[in-house]
Amino acid sequence: MTLTYTGCPARKMLLSDVQSAVSGVDGVEECDVRLVWSPEWSIEFITDDGANALEAFGVSVP
Amino acid sequence: MIIHYKRPDVMNVEEVTERAEPRAFSPQDDMPEEYRKAATRMIQFHANSEIMGAYLERPFIRQSPSLDRKLAFSAKVQDEIGHGQLLYRAAESLGIKTREEMLDELAAGDGKFLNCFHYPMTEWWETPMIAFFVDGAAMRRQATIKRTSWEPYAHAMDKICFEEGFHIKHGEDIMRELATGTRRERQLLQSAFEEWWPRILQFFGPTDDQSTHHDFADRVGLKTMSNDELRQAFLNAYLPKAEKYGLEIPDEPRIREEEGRYVVEEDDLDWEEFWEIASNEYAGSHEQIDSRAAAQDAVAWARKALDRPHGS
């Protein structure tokens, strides 16, 4: 996974959230989350679901 | 600069009272001056508090005992400045004062802000008192402001409450770390709690009958919950949390439980100090306000350069 920006203060929390979400999926025995910086995150990475969730929060995705 | 358009169809207070509901009014409505002044007072207080809170917490970016904490504190201070900016804009939309005027008032010692931000904070183990308890108390109040009648204020609160959620998590995390740390860490946390607890209880101000501005603000839908109700909600949530982290609630001020409600013995709290603070006359107030004013003065030259028309 990656983060939107390098200084993200929620890094630990997001990593562990992803770790536990993936670990909780049926059939997953082991999970190792790796943080990568390349490719760099960009707005195109936002999925339709993500865009809808942001929209509901009041942020429009161009 | 604010341009006042005079229009004949200014609402009167009765009409405002009748129509008052969450997010009912916006800059398109011609609000009576009484409403605009009351809303300005409320929002300006809120904006000032964000700035002074940021001012109080900034040194802890440096004092953070880990890089992650440093990033979290730095992000928090940044968010608070952003909240201040957002709120001054919401206050400006009422047409009473410009942001410049409000910032000048704050520097001059005429701007009011939260009682807790008048006290000095120097040690790391004090930080959860603000970042967990005071922010938690603020969160109670802010959540109700999402339903205030001045739409720009309610709208600002959507973003602010979302970010505050992270701040409180961060504050709770620092507290958990200290509360599960060495004996010494637990002692330091407890002594900080004892010092800050009465101030935290005073966060919501005096009980309703003593509150001067409440009636009107309540009638026109600016406020949706009384101080006392807010304090109830806060105590319901945070007394158990304090106990969960092994904090002993000080004997004074006495808090009685009556029919599922907490009753704080108001006489046990120092209201003289509270009112001194409310009028910016407390010793700590001078220190916070004056040092910030000096910092603002020192960069006045840069603001002047900025005001110069570009390319002249």
Next chain:
Amino acid sequence: MTANQLPGPDELTERERKTVEALVFGLADDEFVLAERYTEWQVRAPTLESDLALSNIAQDELGHARLWYDLLEEFGYTESELLFERDPAEFTHAAFVELPFEEGDWADAVLRGYLYDTAEQLRLGALEDASYPRITDRIGKITEEESYHREHAQNWLERLCDDPEGRENVQAATDRLFPHALALFEPVDPDREAAIQELGLRSEPLADLREQWCAITVPFLDSLGVRAPVSEDGTLPELPDDHGRSSAHTGHWPALHEELTRTYRELDRTDTPTITSDPDHAQ
């Protein structure tokens, strides 16, 4: 370039590892200490907007420092060893980033940012093809964030220099900071520096980067009516004695280090297990 690619952190030879370390420590320490100074501006900048911009920039620099320190942690260092228990004299940042400033000296903040970010752009550019993939995969992200910093600093310098008093203050900051900024292109250790190039970590020598940096910064400042302390024939000012890197730091650094490790020491957070514990200290 792929022919000379270095392996992952666990498979480097001792010499390769030490070379990567020398490079990364310099990058990390510069960002870390610069951010510390920037944070002093939060709630003290000329406007709320500049407060936010500086806060943002400080956050980015701390984020970059963390990205570089992460690489050092892959070599087994703990964060405690890297930041809180390291002897301040062993930090390898240029003293340029540790210098304090007078209250309200906003010219210092924006000029420091401009000089640093211009150097950073060149330095990162020369690492784009580095033989150690753990370095190259971070460059794009950091470069992207830095470009906003440069823009911010340049805009402010232009605005300040439009004003006579502002220009005077920028000139004073230039006289003071420019000689120190040259240390950003000083090696930490000449032998390690030779190895950095030999192993294909950095594509250009530091001296060339410094030349490019001067070719950008001197004319830009000149266009604002500010003179960099460089003589007509291009001779650069002498490096200050305590310029950091391989030389000593100024007295301001131990004082800053003392402040930023204060809570850590007071809470006695020293029980983190270390992999390089000194056997002499074992019970």
